[in-house]
Every structure is written in C-alpha cells, then in structure tokens.
Amino acid sequence: MPLEHHPLRREFPEFKAQLLALMSSDGHFVHLAEEYEQLDKRIYEVESGRVAMDEVLLLGLKMQRVSLKDELAVYLQKAP
Template structure:
C-alpha cells in the first residue's frame, strides 16, 4: 500500500463544507484540525523513513490521530 497523508478533506469529502465553515468560525475546532494535520505529517515522516521513532511511540501518535479524527468527524456531522 502506498504511503500517503490523511488530511481531513480527503478523509471526509462529504463534509468538506462543514470542515471549511467550522475552521473559519470555531477557534477550538480549528486548533483541533491543525493538531490533527500536524500529527498526520509527523506520522508520515516516520513511516516514510525520514524521521526515526520506535514503534510504540508511533502507535501512540496514530491513536492520538484516530481520537482527534473521531472528535472532528462528530463535530462536522453535527454542524452538517
């Protein structure tokens, strides 16, 4: 499987309008979305071999990303 980023816009194309609106209107949501994108970039850097990290730490980052993704998805769906 090719290595790729997982931006929110690609993960939730059906919620792109809610994503844009919430990023512009909700500061807390915008910070969470930024944190998600930064985690995704860190994970990509490790998985691509550019940055070294032990597997346990990488797994922890992935769990954080999933948790943020779930929270952001819930907020986007609620905003419809």
C-alpha cells in the first residue's frame, strides 16, 4: 500500500466550497483543521521511516486523526 498524506481537501472533495468558507470564517474549525494536518504530517513521518515511534503510539495518533476527521465532517455537513 503506497504511503500518502490525507489532506482535508482530498478526504472531503465533495465539501470543497464549505471547506474554503469555514477556513476563512470559523476560528474553531481552522484550529481543528490545523491540528488534523499536523497529526497527518506526524503520522506520515513515522510511516515513512523518518521518525521512530512505537506502534501503539502510532495507533493512538491515527485514532486522534480519525476523531478529528469525524468532528470536521460534522462541521462540513452543517455548513451552508
């Protein structure tokens, strides 16, 4: 399986307009999105072998990313 990043624009292509609108108008959404992107980058670094990390810790990071993604999805679904 190829290694890849999971940016929000790729994860939610159907919410492109809502994503752009929320990124420019909702501070809490921006904070969550930035946290998601930082987690995604950290996970990528570990999976690429650039950073060493215990598998249990990596799994915890992945679970945090999924949780943030779910929270961001709720925002996107409610956006006009």
